[in-house]
Amino acid sequence: MDWTAIALSVRLAALVSVLLLAIALPIAYWLTFKRRRWTFLAEAVVALPLVLPPTVLGFYVLLAIGSRSPVGRLWTSWTGHGLAFTFEALVLASILYSLPFAVQPISAAFARIDSSLLEASAMLGASPWRTFVRITLPLAKEGILAGAVLSFAHTLGEFGVVLMVGGNLPGVTRTISISIYDQVQAFQYGPANTTALLLLAFSFIVLAGVYALQRRPWSVSPL
Amino acid sequence: MSTLTVTVRKRLSAAFTLDVSFSAPPGITILFGESGSGKSTLLRTVAGLIGPDAGHIAIGERRLYDSAAAEHVPAGQRRIGYVFQHLALFPHMSAAANIEYGLAHLPADQRRARVHAIAGSFRIAHVLSRLPAAISGGERQRVALARSLVTDPVVLLLDEPLSALDHATASHIIDDLRAWNAAHGIPILYVTHTHREAFALGDGLVFLDGGRVVATGTPHEILDSPASEPLARLAGFENLFDAVIVECRADAGTMRCRLTGPDPGASAGAGVEIEAPLAHGASGDRVRLAIRAGDILVANEEPRGLSARNILRGQLLSLTREGPIVHAVVDAGARFHVDLTPGARDDLRLGAGDHVWLIIKTHSFRIVSS
Numbered sequence A: 001m002d003w004t005a006i007a008l009s010v011r012l013a014a015l016v017s018v019l020l021l022a023i024a025l026p027i028a029y030w031l032t033f034k035r036r037r038w039t040f041l042a043e044a045v046v047a048l049p050l051v052l053p054p055t056v057l058g059f060y061v062l063l064a065i066g067s068r069s070p071v072g073r074l075w076t077s078w079t080g081h082g083l084a085f086t087f088e089a090l091v092l093a094s095i096l097y098s099l100p101f102a103v104q105p106i107s108a109a110f111a112r113i114d115s116s117l118l119e120a121s122a123m124l125g126a127s128p129w130r131t132f133v134r135i136t137l138p139l140a141k142e143g144i145l146a147g148a149v150l151s152f153a154h155t156l157g158e159f160g161v162v163l164m165v166g167g168n169l170p171g172v173t174r175t176i177s178i179s180i181y182d183q184v185q186a187f188q189y190g191p192a193n194t195t196a197l198l199l200l201a202f203s204f205i206v207l208a209g210v211y212a213l214q215r216r217p218w219s220v221s222p223l
Numbered sequence B: 001m002s003t004l005t006v007t008v009r010k011r012l013s014a015a016f017t018l019d020v021s022f023s024a025p026p027g028i029t030i031l032f033g034e035s036g037s038g039k040s041t042l043l044r045t046v047a048g049l050i051g052p053d054a055g056h057i058a059i060g061e062r063r064l065y066d067s068a069a070a071e072h073v074p075a076g077q078r079r080i081g082y083v084f085q086h087l088a089l090f091p092h093m094s095a096a097a098n099i100e101y102g103l104a105h106l107p108a109d110q111r112r113a114r115v116h117a118i119a120g121s122f123r124i125a126h127v128l129s130r131l132p133a134a135i136s137g138g139e140r141q142r143v144a145l146a147r148s149l150v151t152d153p154v155v156l157l158l159d160e161p162l163s164a165l166d167h168a169t170a171s172h173i174i175d176d177l178r179a180w181n182a183a184h185g186i187p188i189l190y191v192t193h194t195h196r197e198a199f200a201l202g203d204g205l206v207f208l209d210g211g212r213v214v215a216t217g218t219p220h221e222i223l224d225s226p227a228s229e230p231l232a233r234l235a236g237f238e239n240l241f242d243a244v245i246v247e248c249r250a251d252a253g254t255m256r257c258r259l260t261g262p263d264p265g266a267s268a269g270a271g272v273e274i275e276a277p278l279a280h281g282a283s284g285d286r287v288r289l290a291i292r293a294g295d296i297l298v299a300n301e302e303p304r305g306l307s308a309r310n311i312l313r314g315q316l317l318s319l320t321r322e323g324p325i326v327h328a329v330v331d332a333g334a335r336f337h338v339d340l341t342p343g344a345r346d347d348l349r350l351g352a353g354d355h356v357w358l359i360i361k362t363h364s365f366r367i368v369s370s
Helices: A003-033 A039-051 A054-065 A070-079 A087-111 A115-123 A128-139 A141-156 A160-165 A176-185 A189-214 B039-047 B095-103 B108-121 B137-149 B167-184 B195-201 B219-224 B229-234 B342-347
Strands: B004-011 B017-024 B027-032 B054-059 B062-066 B080-083 B155-159 B187-192 B204-209 B212-217 B239-249 B254-259 B273-277 B286-291 B297-299 B310-322 B325-331 B335-340 B355-360 B366-369
Touching: A003 A039, A003 A087, A003 A141, A003 A176, A003 A189, A039 A087, A054 A070, A054 A087, A054 A160, A087 A141, A087 A160, A115 A128, A115 B080, A128 A141, A141 A189, A160 A176, A176 A189, B004 B039, B017 B039, B017 B187, B017 B204, B027 B039, B027 B167, B027 B195, B027 B219, B039 B080, B039 B155, B039 B187, B080 B137, B095 B108, B095 B137, B108 B137, B108 B167, B137 B167, B167 B195, B187 B195, B195 B219, B204 B219, B204 B229, B212 B219, B229 B239, B229 B286, B229 B366, B239 B273, B254 B286, B273 B286, B273 B310, B273 B366, B310 B335, B325 B342
Parallel strands: B017 B212, B027 B187, B027 B204, B080 B155, B155 B187
Antiparallel strands: B004 B017, B004 B054, B054 B062, B204 B212, B239 B254, B239 B286, B254 B273, B286 B366, B297 B355, B310 B325, B310 B355, B325 B335
8 A cells, every 4th residue: 555645645635624724714704694795606616626627626726836827936936946746736726626625514504503692692792703713613613523524535535636736746746546546557456446445435434424413414415 | 770762764675664763761661563563673773783774872871873973882882681582592601601701801700700699680590500401491581681681781672582481480580680670770671562471561661563663651551542453452452343433422421333344254244232432533433442352241141230331142152261261252243252261161151152141341442543
């Protein structure tokens, strides 16, 4: 089994789900509680990775971080090397790719909170921030946990975006799925099967955990 | 001791505009009206959860909202206690943490002292460590009241807070609330649509209909001689009749009326005549008469030597037990709803189909509109 690739994928997925929580919480808050007339457009943008081929997303991320783009040039001037085909590029692309998996469960959990609880908090003199920390977050914790776990699992299994943005550098950008792909290309079906089974079992356990956590009528997407 | 004064206008839809003006002195003021009359919207406006289009809200000299001065104190800074219809206790916090929530600006020892003091006043010291889901409905209600009152609000708003409780539990809670307010003397706005609560609780009453204040006064003044039909229905006048004035007797202060189109669903072509208090009008004018089901007496034989002016013979159509009351429907030329006690029903051995006499005092009739 390619332990280097597994370690890399776990490191990537853990980092991405932590960063995604920090990004998804304010986005979900804004989408749920600060609705404006054009909020649906923002929702569509967040949900895009659900339907977009990973190659399309990867392609545009690659263009955006390439050495000729403003982002790429800025990165090079900071770090001395390009952004494309690095671990950092993978993190960036994975955050975009898994964004809906983090935002949607959190947003759904926010929406399920009885609005009179938030009003009661405000009437008792709490600031919006205190209401968020003391009422909204604790009452949405199942959704937040689901968002984090789903982002982790989704990032762990990604393939197309990684290939486009990261390439295939052992220890840097070669993730589990790329490693499986390489093994199959080299007709090493035995090792490929071991790694694939591991990923399959892990994904099943994660989804079972998420559904057990939600305790709601079954839907195809746990979002 | 400050009075709450409210004058606000808020357009909620093309069909509904809240447009009210009233004041509430210290004590309990009932906001009375049917669902959809604007009671809860008005409460939320006073709380600051909804911004009005125009007007002003003040407690004594302290302005909370003034459209002319572009002043709008945020809900959390108004020092208004609000008990929501479904209480809105924080489900993940113990009763003590719920009560303490509004005291964040105080040091921990003061918070604890205040929580324990108010828990004593509202008899909930024994449930402080429990979650809201683990205590009774009455205790939850007490925790919600304590959570609002522990912050020493200058106004308390109650949105049908006792509707889910049985009568005994509710009245004990009200006793404790009155005891609390005897010491604090703040205006309490109490939203309800049941006339029994309004009578039992209110020092004053504001009747809302269609987003407007239709009547203000004491519950007795407003509910005992209702000025309009919606008010009459809400105030417990179960019987409403169309009638024509047959003869006015100005010297006696009475008039004879013939009940014509009785209330919906009654037997037609009534023709029964009754004596009612004199109203503005002349013979031939149409009036609307109301009478409470509880103000009609029933006899199982023809009564004699009574001062009551209206003795009507009729047939008992049905008897239904509703809690402590037996509700009878009697066809006496028009269909009358009559309330009696189970004991009275048993003593008179009443059953459906029996012939009975209805006895109604002249002044039990109210003229709702002429």
